[in-house]
Amino acid sequence: MVRDPIEEEFLWMARYPFHPLTRERVFGQLQGSIEDLEEFYSDAVSRLGRALAGEKPVLDENPHRSLVVFYTTVLLVKYLDNWLVERRFVEYEAERAYNYLRMADTDEILKVFKGMGIDLKIVDKRYGVYFRDYIQATRDLPPNWKMIYFPMERGYVYLNKKSLARIGKEVFKDEIIKTIESVESVPSSIGEAAKVLVEAYSDILERLRPQATSIQTRDVERFPPCMKYLYANIGKGLPHPGRFTIVTFLHKMGFTVDEIISLFARTPDFNERVTRYQVEHILGMRGGKIKYDVPSCRKIKSFGFCFPDEICVKHRIRHPLTYVKKVARIGEPGGS
Amino acid sequence: MASQVDHRYIERLFRAYYSGEVAEKIFHSAPEPEKREWAFLRLDGPMVRHVKLTSIDDLHSQLDPPPKGIYYSLSTYEYPDYPMPDKQRIKTDVAFDLDADHIRGAVLQEVSRCKSCGWIGEGDVCRECGGEVRKIQLVDDRTIKSISGEVSRLLDRLANYLDVDIDRLRIFFSGLRGYHIHLEEEPYRSLDSVERIELKDFLTLDGVEIHHAKEPDSAIIRILEECRDVLSEVEDVSVRQVLESLVNSKDNPRHFTSIRKRLGEDRVLRERVSRTVRELCGVNIDPVVVTDMSRLIRAPYSLHGKSSLIKTPLDMEALEALDPPVIALASPSNNMVKVHVDYVPHLIWGGREIPSIHDEDVILPEPLAIYLVNMGLAQGLRHV
Known part of the structure; x- marks a missing residue:
């Protein structure tokens, strides 16, 4: 045909x-x-x-x-x-x-992966993914997806079609x-x-509504690295996604609207009225009354604020609030 | 702690070394030196950080009075002299620090000093008063030789499994306890923190559980095969049997699957196996140096504050032959110096046999004498 x-x-x-x-x-x-x-x-x-x-x-x-x-x-x-x-x-x-x-054939597989910027080659019916692309694609998968569990040769991690499709799904996300x-x-x-x-x-x-976070902390050392970064840079004028992210997070951590606004007071072009409007809007107190949630790790990564530490990687953290809970449970960083 | 007299002797030596043409070599030893944070450990203690150098003259101005240590950041920055949060990182070299302290099988000479009466010698308790002793570990040629195999292991892993061009690596004797290996090529300079943690885990085998191996030729099984020689040393019989079976299962996928299954079901055995694999086959690098992107590293051609030895580049030939010994290559001079030694065991220093010395005035190679003074085992440095 x-x-x-x-x-x-x-x-x-x-x-x-x-x-x-x-x-x-x-x-x-x-x-x-x-x-x-x-x-x-x-x-x-x-x-x-x-x-x-x-x-x-x-x-x-x-x-x-x-x-x-x-x-x-x-x-x-x-x-x-x-x-x-x-x-x-x-x-x-x-x-x-x-x-x-x-179900795709080899040509389709190559087109899909290469089009997403993944370095892929086929050797002896196995699919070799360049190790950096492999690590990025599997960062949210369980630890049994570490590259060392697969055949490796000169920078490429070799997978069968089923495993390749599975990491393809992660890149799709x-x-x-x-x-x-x-x-x-x-x-x-x-x-x-x-x-x-x-x-x-x-x-x-x-049912999907997030449960109230019972664990809160004001100890910046116990914040996930993305939030530590945003917190440290509030005074320098964050881009909109950064302001949005840190406001939702701080509110979840128990900071009041006034406390959050006072943190923004360090910005060079601070205007309390405008900042209050923006903060209250993000927290669902104004405008459409939509209360925005703390963005997921995947989204924070797309904003460019994701600087994962050992805890993020080891525990495959997918949401900043999970990091806070995890730290509260294991007592790191900062100790008990 | 060195006495005032010894302190002045060491300062004169460091001043003489840094007053020569070496500043140029140090400055250019860092790729893109003007984009690095430089740091200087002063002889009187404090570390001066966040220094930006734009020229060799800038470096000269930091060398008087002479520093005890010179360091630069593994990262390049837009603003290297700003405080850490404001520097704006550009790229970060990957460095591997192989230090005798952290390497299994490293040969170190040991001296004991009594915490109560000050007695000095060898042994686990004081021979004068029976008191508790503090152990002091000393490096000599044997130490450096005993850990060179670990460098080869690291280079093999980087070349065979990753795509590191070994010829583009820079290998250095660190100036006392081991080696620094600098990887300054792309894509490695661009690795993010997740990728660095994975690289570190891949090399050290941290958190690796062998039953997750997907196939008999998985990287972890090949790594195990490469450690075949030391598997016979494993004392735990059940662990040894599992590891030998895995290595031998390459042509028998069914057998491979059954061992994996057994390990999957037996948590205690699995943990013992993982620990053994990590100890036998993991590369003993300092993990933090790989993952910490704000790390400083000793500048090549600078002196190590404790030994006064130079952080010296080594080619593969020098690394394999170790002849002349690395310590001899790294000595800034062939000067001999008089010093009073409280106690030192038999050492081999830069190819020279140093017999055991106890409470004696002796003539020693200058770096060794300085090293012993800094370790609290000698004093009274004097020119011969």
Whole structure:
């Protein structure tokens, strides 16, 4: 059967809608017409709903539609701005693409990995991943994924197809986050779709609501390294994601709004009224009354503030609050 | 603690060394020297940090009075003279510190000093009053020779499993207790903290549990094979049997799987096996030097404060032959000096046999005499 190369390419993009090659070709155009996506809202709500419910990904959707539905779902996730919703979505989409990757032929595998900047080569039917890419891809996987447990030769870690697909899934997660982060604006009408989703999945969203953090600390030495960095640099004027991250974290650690504002007083262009508005907005006391959560490690990494220490690596920390809990339990760093 | 007279002698020696052309060599020994933080340990104690050097003249100005130690940061920075949080790191070299203190099987000579009466000699208790003794460990040619195998082990791991070009590494005698190996190439200079921790674990085998090996030719099993010679030394019979079986299971995947399964089910055995593998096959580097990106390292061609030996570059040939001995290569002069020695056991220093000395005025190679003074085993340095 002769395949239409354009159609083939389209099918490929639908399988990996978050892939840099897809983003480059499609999403720039879609970002320019976000107000025309209303007909895809109900499919986006279903897609995100399946993710929230922890259902298995659907693979046989209409590929032509599915690509736009994915992008619309990304807009919905961006609008909701809740890291637990985002995590479910990221997991769902990564699993979906992973299912395709497991069935992929060698050419497709090479295109997927190389397009994501992964140094991959094939030697004797094994897939060699350059060790740096391997370490980055497996940083959230359990310790039995250390590179030393696989064959290694001159900088490459050799995997079978199944293991390669598994680490591909991890790289997909980073790419999905990047896709969400690349959204510059969301359509004004998407709030209605979000309402439908919140109503339909209220029980799941309630369960997903993070438990109140019982463990709090004001000892900066016990903060995760990302927060130590942000805390130390508050006075120098952090970029927006940094301010957002440290405000949500400090609040979880029991700092009051006034205490947080006083920390920002060290910035050269400090304006108390503006800072108070921003802090209260982040903490859900103003505006849309959305209370933002502390971002996950994956997201903090995408912001460029992730400087993991031994505890992060050893315990595969995925969220800054988990770090605080872990330190409280094991008594490091700073001792008891 | 050296007396005032000895202190002045050492200061004169350091001053003479740094007044020569060596400043240029030291400055250029650091890649991109103007982007490094430099630090100077003063002879009277304090460490002066966060120094930016833009020229050899800047370095000259730090050499009078002469420092006891000269260091530079493994990292390059946008602002090397700013406080640590403001420096803005650019890249960080990887350095491996192999120190006799941390290497299994390192040969060190030992002296005991009584904590009560000051008696000095050899043994676990004071022979004068029976009191508790403080052990002082001394380095000599045998120490350096005994740990050179560890350098080879490190280089083999870096070349075979990673993609380090050994010819591009810089290997140094650290000036007293071992070796410094500098890796200043990409991509290693760009490794982030997670990658450095993984690199450290890969070399030291920290946290490695062998039952996670995925295949009989996994890196950990190959590493075990490379340590085959020392496996017979393992006293714990069940651990030895497991390790030998794993090494021999290369052509028998079923056997390999069954050993892994056994280890997976037996936590106690697994922990004993992991500990043994780490001790026998891990490379004994100082782990913090690999992972700490704000680390300082002694500058090549500078003097070690305790021994007055030079941090000296070694090529592979010198490393393998150790002839002339490294200590001889690293001596800033062939001067001999008079000194009163309280006690020193038999030493081999720079190829020279030094017999056991007890409460005697003797003539010794200058760096050895300074080393003994700094270790509190001698005093009264005088020119011959």
